[in-house]
Amino acid sequence: MITHALARLRAHPGRRFAVLMAIVIGTAFLAATAVFTATSAAGLRAVAAAPLNTADVVVDHDPESADPEPDWAAEVTAHPDVVAATAFHARTRQLVTEERRAIANVYSLAAEPSLRWFDLEEGRWPASPTEVVVDTETLEQAGLALGDRIRLRDTAPSVGGPTAAGTGEKATDTADDGTAASTGAFGGPGEAEVTVVGVTDLGFRPLTGVRYRLYATEGFFAGDIPSTVLARVRQGASPEATVADLNATLPPGLSAMTAVEQAELAADRFAGGSRQLDLVLLVFGLIALLAAGMVIAGAHTVQLARLRRDIALLRLVGARRGQVRGLIVTEAAVVGLLGSLLGSAAGVGLGYVGASLTGLTGVGLRVFPLALVGVVCAGVLTTVCAAWAPARRAAAVPPIEALRAADPPPGIPTRPVHLVGAAAALVGGTVMSVGALVGVLPIAIGAGFLGAVGLLSVLRPVLARLMVLVAPILDRCGGVAGLAGANLVRDPGRAATSALTLVLGLGLISALLTAATTGRATIDADLRNRYPVDVSVRVDTGSISPDTERVIADIEALTMVEKVRTSRTEITGLGEVTLVGVTPELTAASGAPALTGDDGTPVMVVSNDQLAGLGVASGQRVALALGGTERTFTVVTGALATVSGTAAPVVDARVLDTSGVDVDRGMVWGVARDDADRDALSEHLDRVAAADPSLEVGGASSERRDITGILDMMVNLALAMLLVTVLIATLGVADTLGLSVVERTRESALLRALGLTRAGLRGTLAVEAMVIALLGALLGVLIGVPYGLAGIAAVVGDTAPLVVAVPWAGLASIPVAALVIGIISAVLPARRAARTAPAAGLAA
Amino acid sequence: MRTPVVRSAPALRTEGLVKRYGEGPTAVTAVAGVDLAFPAGGFTAVMGPSGSGKSTLLHLLAGLERPTSGRVFIEGRDLTGLDDRGLTRLRRDRIGFVFQSFNLLPALTAEQNILLPLRLAGRTPAPGALKTLVTTLGLGERLRHRPSALSGGQRQRVAIARALITEPAVVLADEPTGALDVAAGRELLDHLRTACDELGRTIVMVTHDPLAAARADRVLLLADGALHGVLPRPAPHEILSAMEGAR
Structure with missing residues (x-):
């Protein structure tokens, strides 16, 4: 029977084109998804595991437990099988250059060369705490060059910089900054100056969530208690046995794991985020396949209608229904298989291109043969299922139609299925x-x-x-x-x-x-x-300089910029706070609720904590002493109170002007246009921050x-x-x-x-x-x-x-x-x- | 030589066959209760004016339509009791068809068309059977051609070969000469005659051509769905006058 099916195919090769193309496109899509997923996941894994490549054993300190000895790395080194160990440190600092001020992470480099996980592209390894290595991407983005000097500043604990806030600190190994008050034995308090002596090309973008990454010697982190120790075991020793030993002897709060396990964990953490994307891709792949199935079913219906007389004749000379159905379905399966194979091959290429475009091909093309087999099966199954109903209908053509002159009138009768x-x-x-x-x-x-x-x-x-x-x-x-x-x-x-x-x-x-x-x-x-407010720039004392204000007002992405009134003042229940006064124009532009009630009662916006400090509910009226006089405010909580990064209650500008307190212009607030280019805005703010070290830059x-x-x-x-x-x-x-x-x-x-x-x-x-x-x-x-x-x-x-x-x-x-x-x-x-x-x- | 062999059991037989379309007062009776017996090895022509029920009778004999009442027996088997599968198998193995419009599959070669019923049955032709048939019908040179490359007469001979290849109990022919010129038509009737005389096939042919009917062993005349008369080996002018009577 296959020969007959093929005879039909040979006679009308063009007729199957639509079916073939539909299934090629559908399966290519699925295969591309599978390859993209596998390749990017492997790439992510490689990236996540890169810093652990040179280690055999990783010992972590549980941040919840008590601090261990500062030199607890020595306890790991003391194990007879450990031939080299290094403490791993990380700090978050403000990177300050002539042009910008932004958040950077500084990581420690192992003193032991065999534990370093990357090679240098240019320059040399740092020899002292005042020398650092940067990766090429940081070099480019921060506009640095080999030999440049950069200042690294402590980050202010309360105010996040513009780039780090919100992106979420994904680095698994960020040190707890709150305790890291020490700045080493050089530079002014809270500030160190370092020189870029080496450049490394990692070949990928590390998953740290910050734009700038520096690598310094352990000396840079003097005084820090390491969060992690990486160790290598001697040749022939089993990392698993060493892990078991260490877990038995190390004090509580320290836990050892093989580097392989740790790498898996790190990879899983990152891959988890991409799994949602995989699922979305898969759903759309299946939708494409459904569309392909509909086209195939349609094409078969139309084509079989044309072949109605031929089919009736086949039936007349003795073909059973099953044989006719089998013939059509076999034919569909052949076309489906061909199309699925073509589609899968094309999909592998497309998937790889997709993964390269997203920069996730760190470890090259990854194909799961089983997934591709699944794609081909799905393609063939779709074709066969789509052809099944038309084939059934075609096989039910009564043989006598071969003897009739005219075809029955077309049209779709309403069937129960409808x-x-x-x-x-x-x-x-x-x-x-x-x-x-x-x-x-x-x-x-x-x-x-x-x-x-x-x-x-x-x-x-x-x-x-x-x-x-x-x-x-x-x-x-x-x-x-x-x-x-x-x-x-x-x-x-x-x-x-x-x-x-x-x-x-x-x-x-x-x-x-x-x-x-x-x-x-x-x-x-x-x-x-x-x-409500996208940009906030403040100084701790006095007013913002007119120059700074002008620079911010000139930023094209901002539709409304205001030098808001500030006053350092004592408020009952809140202590000494910076009270902010804004004009109704700014409130309107930001979309925040008006600061004057319908009945003329002034509104004070406070943070949640402050509301608790006042001991009232949001929306309640409270009499507060301000500048020596008592006034009644409707106190509400709102996002306006935390615009500057610290909790600063906000009232209408007129309230502040008439309250008799000393008023500065200590902040500039800006509201961005809806279609603003927010990348460019961040870039601008980095520059504003670099121009004046006394500014604290924040906003949403x-x-x-x-x-x-x-x-x-x-x-x-x-x-x-x-x-x-x-x-x-x-x-x-x-x-x-x-x-x-x-x-x-x-x-x-x-x-x-x-x-x-x-x-x-x-x-x-x-x-x-x-x-x-x-x-x-x-x-x-x-x-x-x-x-x-x-x-x-x-x-x-x-x-x-x-x-x-x-x-x-x-x-x-x-x-x-x-x-x-x-x-x-x-x-x-x-x-x-x-x-x-x-x-x-x-x-x- | 025309030696009608009348055997004890007819190859094809009907009992009170009735076919009615529609219901109630608008119902049309196409076949109104006919009892017929077609002897094995005989060549029977069925004649009658348009609307006399010839074609419907043929469809009923082939099991292509289900009778309203009555029964059809092929080699003693009751067709009316068979399901679609059984009917299909019976048609494939025991009935050969020849149509006015040839009805060959355009995608298959002449040979593939001839062998189609055997292929559908999963059988291989008996050695020499195809060759004998093809030689008898004068198709030797044309086997590799598709129907579109054949003349009308050749196509109809391919159709006859297809009908005969399964050695059926009965060959049903529906106006087989209708689309052919006089010479090709005469040639075709010779082939049918040969199939009957030399291969012992039972042939039932519906036609409105008295010259064609005259080649049969006997002619059945239908009028208004009922048997109007039987003419054993009539001459064409006898058929014509009988037809006049049936009108």
């Missing part, structure tokens, strides 16, 4: 809305999925009926459009099938756009709420950048992946048109003979394709937008008030894109149709 689908869509949609309103994510997801499946199964007849409705409208638009309409109506079921995949692709894109826009608006509103700029940056990246990634789905859908439309062109060869020829121009014939097909694509797009948007809103509502839940924002521009571009898709998919079929010679229509 009613079930409609019910599922209705129930799913309702439950999803409820789930979204209540904010129960799993229920919303489950119901949403049920609804989507229901919709997909019920949409085909709906689309078919829409085609029928559109035809008279087209008829009124003139000859070419009328012909296109007539063609659509001739087999509305077929047109509906190809539109359906577009509904899936474009619907998902609409949903994602809506969810992303609404999510972004919600997060923006929430961030505005939590971080980088928090907002990080959060919205991640969101934007995810949305763009998802959109890119959904484009794959649209690509597959386009293929489906092109395939349907191509087949109908083949079918209509005689008719096209007749039309040409009757006087239709080539352009007219091409136009007919283009209009047909555009109508199909447009209907797909409109339904997609109609379904996608509510889905997106429900989805994001369920995700946000009650963590923040939902701000609904509809991406009008994005949604408007979807039908436009659909028209383009229609035109593109009509190009090849139209060329083919236009080649038909007019005489062919008249020949017998």
Whole structure:
């Protein structure tokens, strides 16, 4: 039987093109995901484990337990099997150069060369505590060169620098800075000057969460108690045995582990974050495969309809249903296997390219053969499953149809499955809305999925009926459009099938756009709420210099800059605080609530701790002595009180001006524009900080950048992946048109003979394709937008008030894109149709 | 030589065969209770005016349509009791078809088309069987060609070869000469005659051509779905006058 299946394939190789391409694209996507995941995970692991590469045993000090002896490294060295050990230190410092002031991490270099985990690219190893090595990336970003001198300052405990705050200190080995008051035996108190003597090229970006990294000798960390000791054991000794020994003899609070185990732990910590990304990729891969399956099912339905008489004949001369079905499914499996193999091969390449673009190919290409086998199986399975239902229907063709002259009229009768689908869509949609309103994510997801499946199964007849409705409208638009309409109506079921995949692709894109826009608006509103002011620059005493103010006011990303009033004053219950007075203009620009109540009562914004100190509830009225006079304030908690990095109560500027206290202008606050380039803003602030060492720079700029940056990246990634789905859908439309062109060869020829121009014939097909694509797009948007809103509502839940924002521009571009898709998919079929010679229509 | 061999058991037999389409007052009776017996090795022509139920009768004989009532026996087996699978197997192994429109699979060569029923059954042709058949039908040179490269007569001979390759109990032919010119038609009837005389096949042929019907051992006349008369070895003019009577 295979020979017959192949005979058909050989006879019409082009006919299988759409099926082949759909499965190639679908599997390529999955394979690329698998390779990207494996490669980037391996890369992450290598990066995470790099500092441990040269060690056999790692001993950690549990920061919760009592401090061990400062030289506890010696206890590790004392073990007979340990041939070398080094204490590992890390400190966070402000790196100060001529141009910038920013947070840097300083790590210790092992004195023992065999325990150093990187080699030098240039220069030499540091010999004294005043010499450091930097990696190439730090060198570049900080604008340093070999031989440069840099100052390293203690970080102020209360105020985070602009770059480190919010990014989260991911370094596993950061020393506890609070206790590290000692600055070594050089430089002024709290400051050391060091020289860059060596440069290393790590080849990757270490996962430390800071932009600048320096490596110094152990002498730099004099007085610090090491948090970790790395050791090597003598040749032939077992690290496991040494670990067991050390754990038995070391004092409590110190725990040993093999370096391999420690590396695994470190890698897991980082890989955990990327696993979510893997999952997202996998979901989109499966969506692409679903789209491929829909195109394949559609292509089979259309093709088998053409072969109806042949199949009936096969049945007549004795083929059993099972044989016919087997023939079709075997054929599908062959094409599916071929496509999956091609797709997987292409996917491996794409995945590697993707991993290189994200800089995660530290250890080269990683492929899990089993995953690729799984991808190929998924591809073949998708093809076979997609072909199964059409094959079943085809095999049920009664043999007597071989003897009949005319084909039965096309169209989609309403079957029970459509009613079930409609019910599922209705129930799913309702439950999803409820789930979204209540904010129960799993229920919303489950119901949403049920609804989507229901919709997909019920949409085909709906689309078919829409085609029928559109035809008279087209008829009124003139000859070419009328012909296109007539063609659509001739087999509305077929047109509906190809539109359906577009509904899936474009619907998902609409949903994602809506969810992303609404999510972004919600997060923006929430961030505005939590971080009303983006930039704060303060001096501890006196006022900010006019120069500094001018520099900040000139930063283009800021829409509102104000030199706010400050006063060092005593407030009952709060002690001596810096009281801040801001103008109503600034409050308005920052989106924070007004500082004057409806009844004229002034408002004082305090931090949570201060509220507790006052012993009142937020919103309560309290009489407070200010500048010798007592005034009644409505005390509330709010983010304004912590803008400067320290808790500083905020009142209206007029309150401060009239209270009789001494007023300085000790701070400059700035509110960024919504579309501000936050990277550039951070860069600016680094420079401001470098220009005047007495300034403390803070604000929420980088928090907002990080959060919205991640969101934007995810949305763009998802959109890119959904484009794959649209690509597959386009293929489906092109395939349907191509087949109908083949079918209509005689008719096209007749039309040409009757006087239709080539352009007219091409136009007919283009209009047909555009109508199909447009209907797909409109339904997609109609379904996608509510889905997106429900989805994001369920995700946000009650963590923040939902701000609904509809991406009008994005949604408007979807039908436009659909028209383009229609035109593109009509190009090849139209060329083919236009080649038909007019005489062919008249020949017998 | 025409020596009608009448054997004890007919190859094909019907009992009170009725086929009615639709229900109630609008129902159309295509076959109105016919009892027929087709002797093994005989060549029977079925004639009748348009709408007399010829084609429906043929479909019923082949098990392609289910009778409203009555039964059809092929070699003593009741078709009406068989399911789709059983019917398919019976058609494959015991019935050969020849159609007006040839109905060859365009993707397969002539040889593949001929061998198709055997392939579907998972059987291999008996040694020499194909060669004998092909030589008899004069198809030797054309086996590697696809149907599109064959003339109408050649296509119909391929169709006959396909019908005969399984050594069926009965060959059902539906207007086999309808799409052929006079010469090719005569040649085709010679082949059918040969199949009957030399290979001992039972042939039932529906036709409206008196010249074609005259080559049969006997002619059954149908009118309004019922048997109107039987003419044993009639001459063409006898058939014509009988047809007039049936109108």
